[in-house]
Amino acid sequence: MATDSWALAVDEQEAAAESLGTLQIKDEKPKVEANGTDVKPVENAETKPDDEDKEDKAAQSLLNKLIRSNLVNTTNQVEVLQRDPNSPLYSVKSFEELRLKPQLLQGVYAMGFNRPSKIQENALPMMLAEPPQNLIAQSQSGTGKTAAFVLAMLSHVDPARKYPQCLCVSPTYELALQTGKVIEQMGKSYTEVKLAYAVRGNKLERGMKIQEQIVIGTPGTVLDWCAKLKFIDAKKIKVFVLDEADVMIATQGHQDQSIRIQRMLPNDCQMLLFSATFEDSVWKFAQRIVPEPNIIKLKREEETLDTIKQYYVLCNSKEEKFQALCNIYGAITIAQAMIFCHTRKTAGWLAGELSREGHQVALLSGEMMVEQRAAVIERFRDGKEKVLVTTNVCARGIDVEQVSVVINFDLPVDREGNPDNETYLHRIGRTGRFGKRGLAINMVDSKLSMSILNRIQDHFNKKIEKLDTHDLDEIEKIAN
Numbered sequence: 358m359a360t361d362s363w364a365l366a367v368d369e370q371e372a373a374a375e376s377l378g379t380l381q382i383k384d385e386k387p388k389v390e391a392n393g394t395d396v397k398p399v400e401n402a403e404t405k406p407d408d409e410d411k412e413d414k415a416a417q418s419l420l421n422k423l424i425r426s427n428l429v430n431t432t433n434q435v436e437v438l439q440r441d442p443n444s445p446l447y448s449v450k451s452f453e454e455l456r457l458k459p460q461l462l463q464g465v466y467a468m469g470f471n472r473p474s475k476i477q478e479n480a481l482p483m484m485l486a487e488p489p490q491n492l493i494a495q496s497q498s499g500t501g502k503t504a505a506f507v508l509a510m511l512s513h514v515d516p517a518r519k520y521p522q523c524l525c526v527s528p529t530y531e532l533a534l535q536t537g538k539v540i541e542q543m544g545k546s547y548t549e550v551k552l553a554y555a556v557r558g559n560k561l562e563r564g565m566k567i568q569e570q571i572v573i574g575t576p577g578t579v580l581d582w583c584a585k586l587k588f589i590d591a592k593k594i595k596v597f598v599l600d601e602a603d604v605m606i607a608t609q610g611h612q613d614q615s616i617r618i619q620r621m622l623p624n625d626c627q628m629l630l631f632s633a634t635f636e637d638s639v640w641k642f643a644q645r646i647v648p649e650p651n652i653i654k655l656k657r658e659e660e661t662l663d664t665i666k667q668y669y670v671l672c673n674s675k676e677e678k679f680q681a682l683c684n685i686y687g688a689i690t691i692a693q694a695m696i697f698c699h700t701r702k703t704a705g706w707l708a709g710e711l712s713r714e715g716h717q718v719a720l721l722s723g724e725m726m727v728e729q730r731a732a733v734i735e736r737f738r739d740g741k742e743k744v745l746v747t748t749n750v751c752a753r754g755i756d757v758e759q760v761s762v763v764i765n766f767d768l769p770v771d772r773e774g775n776p777d778n779e780t781y782l783h784r785i786g787r788t789g790r791f792g793k794r795g796l797a798i799n800m801v802d803s804k805l806s807m808s809i810l811n812r813i814q815d816h817f818n819k820k821i822e823k824l825d826t827h828d829l830d831e832i833e834k835i836a837n
């Protein structure tokens with residue numbers, strides 16, 4: 358077995374144990390859910406992080422939508438690049454300024470929106486302008502992109518015409534349904550406008566024509582409905598929205614399908630593309646979808662380690678790490694903590710051990726359905742459980758405001774076993790986000806993990822102090 362990388366070694370060991378069913382890792386106990394039910398091991402769990410990551414982009418996005426009830430606050434300024442620099446740059450501070458149809462203004466207020474979000478301030482006037490303007494917009498999840506393009510689509514339809522005029526493509530069935538819900542909610546008072554779902558399972562009779570003015574769907578079905586089945590006359594589409602471009606291109610085939618749909622649309626169709634991130638591949642794709650774009654970008658809020666006290670604890674095994682954790686819990690009051698493990702297996706084991714110690718534990722695990730994960734996070738946010746044990750993949754991008762302690766039961770490493778600084782910052786940085794001081798404790802259990810810790814420390818140029826968890830007085834001090 359290759360042992361140059363601790364993480365890979367763990368993966369290999371686990372894969373062997375799970376697929377052969379004969380090798381058992383020492384002290385292996387069945388995974389236990391927070392509610393005490395056994396969780397069946399999933400074949401190849403954690404052995405394909407790449408595939409999992411790809412899958413996970415869409416799942417993550419859905420998860421964020423399911424657990425989010427508010428706008429994400431940001432102090433950063435919006436960057437606007439106009440195609441025509443001579444045209445005046447409009448931004449609005451109220452929904453009234455947009456001269457929306459009364460039914461839509463009603464819809465906006467019924468959703469509890471008082472004023473446009475940062476991105477909406479600039480994006481809405483651009484999208485509602487006459488003649489229509491194309492737009493590529495990037496801002497992190499939760500900043501109001503969906504609400505913005507939904508409002509734009511609803512504003513542009515002519516309810517008297519009974520055929521599709523706005524077409525929106527989403528990367529997955531579930532994401533399409535979520536966006537559909539927003540369209541239905543915002544258009545609740547605009548009863549003449551109807552919505553159709555171009556998603557798998559929605560079978561229509563051959564030869565029929567869609568009468569709904571807005572169609573939301575996934576690329577494959579939308580393409581079929583436009584090209585093969587001709588349920589939609591693509592030449593009559595006035596607004597085309599491509600949502601979650603970064604998730605879209607992570608799925609095999611979606612990029613080509615989206616481009617094929619775009620090519621069927623008339624030249625004067627308004628093209629709008631949204632993405633939470635903007636790496637090169639997304640940007641290239643965006644330019645193929647949206648000709649002559651205006652561009653709006655909103656930088657992510659920077660994460661910082663400045664308000665975090667960082668410690669490490671030296672151990673020899675996972676049992677010792679667990680004992681250290683118990684000592685910490687015994688010495689200081691921890692309102693809520695997130696504990697990160699490298700594998701699902703360790704997370705399951707740890708959750709079980711903590712439960713047995715009497716802790717109220719929530720376990721977030723990759724084999725759970727997204728809806729189940731959302732429910733777990735919501736319970737944790739509501740304080741129903743005090744400890745959330747998770748693997749990194751599951752918890753990426755989740756903000757739980759009240760978490761004051763983050764414990765790296767395993768240090769974050771990439772596929773090659775190198776320190777994953779970005780993930781470290783993201784895990785720990787969360788605790789400082791809301792101006793509160795945070796505490797981060799790293800468990801070190803080998804020479805290799807010590808060297809990883811040192812490299813993380815060097816990278817951020819921030820001292821990570823040693824903590825002796827046998828010394829209760831010392832532990833008590835860290836809480837002050």
Ligand SMILES: Nc1ncnc2c1ncn2[C@@H]1O[C@H](COP(=O)(O)OP(=O)(O)OP(=O)(O)O)[C@@H](O)[C@H]1O
Binds near residue numbers: 418425426499501505
């Ligand atoms: N102007 C606003 N005022 C108050 N709340 C808003 C406003 N715009 C959107 N929201 C709410 O904020 C949350 C995030 O908005 P939205 O889903 O549009 O963001 P997003 O950038 O598309 O994020 P995601 O990609 O995760 O869906 C939603 O709960 C939405 O109802």
